[in-house]
Ligand SMILES: Nc1nc2c(ncn2[C@H]2C[C@H](O)[C@@H](COP(=O)(O)OP(=O)(O)OP(=O)(O)O)O2)c(=O)[nH]1
């Protein structure tokens with residue numbers, strides 16, 4: 001049985017989830033699954049799932065929880081036997097509960113970045129719409145200005161990255177993410193029977209680690225060191241539903 005490591009990264013738009021996830025995947029060698037990327041792939045390939053979610057994604061609305069869980073959970077079940085990192089899922093408490101039903105996570109990373117920093121970053125953000133590759137004109141510019149490094153196709157800026165839209169997205173993120181963070185935050189020791197008899201919202205798991213700052217390069221060493229500690233002390237295990245399941 002291998003040591004398996006299941007983790008998720010949370011944070012407001014522009015907080016650096018994608019940037020940090022890429023570093024984690026390179027350093028730790030786990031499977032990286034970004035919900036936004038996964039949905040966009042389905043839309044581009046015109047799969048049944050892609051057709052169902054297209055309207056929501058194009059309007060930057062959250063895909064309904066039941067649909068999101070129906071798409072993501074089988075994908076995770078295919079990764080049995082692998083360590084993974086989720087970016088963008090679970091985003092709501094309903095999604096977190098659905099994930100708990102199939103798997104206990106080991107660690108949740110939350111990025112806490114000041115609004116002004118987010119505003120500066122997203123106003124400088126350019127994306128390659130087909131792949132979701134993200135560039136920042138100061139931090140990680142493309143090799144050729146305005147062009148994707150891999151395909152050479154033009155980069156675009158998202159209407160959602162305008163400051164007014166960002167403010168609204170941030171408010172929405174805070175409302176939706178708070179109960180999810182509370183679920184992962186505090187440690188409570190409960191027997192399975194106790195856990196089963198409590199409403200899920202009252203349970204929390206003590207696996208949330210928050211990182212604050214304005215620079216990804218400064219936050220990264222702390223995350224890297226946390227991961228080394230967590231992974232080296234991780235018991236041999238397979239994916240199990242959490243006590244709440
Ligand atoms: N100047 C600067 N830019 C950064 C830093 N870290 C990341 N960025 C850039 C890369 C992107 O253009 C932008 C947002 O980063 P990400 O796309 O990694 O963020 P995230 O995945 O959280 O955004 P999303 O949820 O997709 O809106 O900021 C940093 O420390 N300094």
Ligand SMILES: Nc1ncnc2c1ncn2[C@@H]1O[C@H](COP(=O)(O)OP(=O)(O)O)[C@@H](O)[C@H]1O
Pocket residue numbers: 013014035036037039056057058059060061062063064068087088089090091092095160
């Ligand atoms: N966990 C999720 N629940 C509901 N919708 C999601 C989820 N993840 C992604 N989406 C959909 O995909 C879109 C793109 O997601 P993402 O790439 O994470 O970017 P953003 O930070 O703009 O939300 C979202 O606007 C939303 O429509």
